[in-house]
Amino acid sequence: MTGERVVSTEPADEEIIRRVLAGEIDLFAGLMTRYQDHVGRIVAGHVPREMAGEVAHDAFVRAYRSLSTYSFRTPFAHWLATIAVRACYDAWRTVLARKDTPAGAMGEENQHWAQRLLAAKSDEHFQDMVRQQETHDLLHKALAQLSPENRMVLTLVHLEGHSVREAAELLGWTVVNVKVRAHRARHQLRKILEPLIEDRA
Amino acid sequence: MKPSKSKQLDTLERAFARAHAFRGAPVFSQPWRDGVMRDIRLDAGREQTLLELPNAIWRAAAVVALVSAVFVGSALTWNAGQTDFSALFTMATADSTLMSGAP
Numbered sequence: 330m331t332g333e334r335v336v337s338t339e340p341a342d343e344e345i346i347r348r349v350l351a352g353e354i355d356l357f358a359g360l361m362t363r364y365q366d367h368v369g370r371i372v373a374g375h376v377p378r379e380m381a382g383e384v385a386h387d388a389f390v391r392a393y394r395s396l397s398t399y400s401f402r403t404p405f406a407h408w409l410a411t412i413a414v415r416a417c418y419d420a421w422r423t424v425l426a427r428k429d430t431p432a433g434a435m436g437e438e439n440q441h442w443a444q445r446l447l448a449a450k451s452d453e454h455f456q457d458m459v460r461q462q463e464t465h466d467l468l469h470k471a472l473a474q475l476s477p478e479n480r481m482v483l484t485l486v487h488l489e490g491h492s493v494r495e496a497a498e499l500l501g502w503t504v505v506n507v508k509v510r511a512h513r514a515r516h517q518l519r520k521i522l523e524p525l526i527e528d529r530a
Numbered sequence: 531m532k533p534s535k536s537k538q539l540d541t542l543e544r545a546f547a548r549a550h551a552f553r554g555a556p557v558f559s560q561p562w563r564d565g566v567m568r569d570i571r572l573d574a575g576r577e578q579t580l581l582e583l584p585n586a587i588w589r590a591a592a593v594v595a596l597v598s599a600v601f602v603g604s605a606l607t608w609n610a611g612q613t614d615f616s617a618l619f620t621m622a623t624a625d626s627t628l629m630s631g632a633p
Contacts, residue, residue, distance in 0.1 A: 354570060354571060354574050355567070357567070357570055358563060358567050361563055361566060361567070362563070365558050365563070366555050369555040369556045369557075369558060370553075370555040372556070373553050373554065373555050373556055374550065374553060378556060381556040382556060382558065382562055385556070385558065386562070386565065386566050386569070389566045389570070390566065390569050390570055390573065393570045393573065393574075394573060443538075443542060446541065446542065446545055447533075447538055447541055447542075455545070456548070458545065459545050459548040459549045459552065460549070460552055464545060464546070464549040465549050465553070467546075468546045468549050468550065471546070484550070487543070487547065488546065488547050488550040488551075489550065490547075515543075518543070519539045519543070522539055522542050522543075523535075523539070525542065526535060526538045526539065526542070
C-alpha cells in the first residue's frame with residue numbers, strides 16, 4: 330500500500346446531469362456510455378435481441394427528455410432502470426397494437442425439449458439444457474402468449490426475482506396491481522406449459 | 531415413479547428462470563450511440579424552438595405596435611400639418627396686406 334488516494338477523474342453522474350440540463354447536451358453521450366450495459370441488460374430481459382437496440386434507444390431518448398424530473402435522491406442507475414422497464418412495456422404494447430406477436434401454441438417439438446429437460450439426471454445436464462438456444466426460444470414463445478402487462482410482471486417477479494414492491498416501483502403501478510398480475514401471470518404460464526407434460530402426467 | 535404435474539411445471543419454470551439469468555446483454559456500437567445522440571439533439575432543438583416561440587411572438591408584437599405607433603403618429607402629424615397649412619393659407623388670403631406685399 331502506498332497510501333495514495335485514487336481520485337477518479339471521471340465527473341460524477343450528478344455533475345454531468347446538471348451540465349446537460351444547463352445546455353451541454355453532448356455530455357449526455359458520456360452518461361450513455363456509462364449506462365448502456367445496464368440498460369442493455371434490462372432491455373434484453375424483456376424483449377428479444379432484434380428489438381433490444383430500438384428499445385434501448387427509446388429508453389435513452391426518454392431519459393434525456395425526463396432528465397429535469399430526476400430528483401438526485403435515488404441513484405441514477407435506478408431512475409434509468411424504471412425508464413428502461415417502461416420502454417420495454419410500451420414496446421410490447423406497440424407490438425400488440427400492430428398484432429405482429431409471433432405467438433404460437435406449444436407443439437410436439439417442444440414436448441421433446443420438455444421430456445429431455447425433465448429427464449435430466451444431474452444439475453450439470455440441467456444447466457446444459459437451460460443454456461441451449463431452444464430453451465430461450467421456448468421461453469420467448471411462452472411469454473409471447475401473455476398480455477404485455479402479465480409478461481412484464483412475470484419477467485420481473487418470477488424470472489428476475491424482484492419483489493412485488495420493486496416491480497411496482499419499476500413499472501409505476503400499485504403494489505396490489507402487481508401482486509394480482511403476478512399471480513395471474515404465473516397461473517397463465519403454467520397453463521401454457523401444461524401441454525408439454527400432458528403425456529407424462 | 532413420475533413426479534407430479536405440479537412438480538414438473540415447477541422444473542420447467544426453474545429452467546426458464548435460469549435461462550433468463552443466462553441472457554447476454556446486447557453490445558451497442560458507436561453508430562448506435564451516434565443515432566441516439568442525433569435524436570436527442572433533434573429533440574433539444576425542437577424544445578429550444580418551442581421555448582423561443584413565446585419570445586418571438588412578443589418581439590413580433592412589439593415591432594407591430596411600434597410600426598403602428600409610428601404610422602398613426604405620422605398620419606396625425608401629416609393631418610396636423612395640413613390643417614396648419616390651410617389655416618395659414620386662410621389667414622393669408624384674409625389678410626390683404628399680407629398678399630399685396632405692402633409694408
